[in-house]
Amino acid sequence: MPQQTFILNGSPVTVDVADDVRVLWVLRDLLGVTGPKYGCGINVCKACTSHFNGRAFNPCSVRVGDLTPGDEVTTIEGLPDTAGADLHPMQQAWLDRDVAQCGYCQPGQIMAAVALVRKVRREGREITDTDLDTIRNICRCGTYTRIREAIEQGARAM
């Protein structure tokens, strides 16, 4: 069985698993990191959204063999460390706005939100309603309005 090495939430990890296993199952089943949620497995629901080298990606749709030892995967569990605090400002905004209902999609929503704010900052601007409209993460509880409010609040603190 090939060995797969990458950086997970700041620390190198090595697992014995076939190249074509998707990263989501490596995280959840082999490494016990269950923040990225399994919703669809076909990269449409976005519940597993995490960060690959700081950018949003969906581990259900990436073969673990495509990761290199220097690649950094950040899940919701590792997000606070990227801000050097107990909670990332986006997580705090989520709590302040009482966003979550059932909660299943929320780790992915928060990871998508952080990546989207970083993306618009790279483009030299702040987040707009048009940017928020591009978020494809599904929330079957329908917490979309509070998600928008929380992202705007979280962005101000980032």
Place this chain on the structure above:
Amino acid sequence: MQGGVNDGIAQALTSSLHLKDGHFLEASWDNYFYTRQWNTPPDVQVVVMPSTSKQPGGAGEAGVAAAMAATACAYARATQQVPEYFPINHREPLAFTPKPFVPPIPPSPTNGLQLTY
């Protein structure tokens, strides 16, 4: 309540299943057109009225029926066409390609690293 508003909008306009030869054509939440971030109301103010009853009652899903009716009425006003079935887009051509119904289950995609942002 806010979630119920999103439910009601979807039920009136877009969210349905198509049953054909014993199979639902919708394979995921991306095919079943529940409300998404791009068609949710940007601002929702919920006012819960004081109770007039001594009996306790839940509020779960309470927003759905009224929101669906309000959306349907707004559609009728805007288009001068009173809907005769729901959701209103149900008989339009499918806006997605159905997944196959015979094994094996299609594998997960592998192009995730081309879609980062």
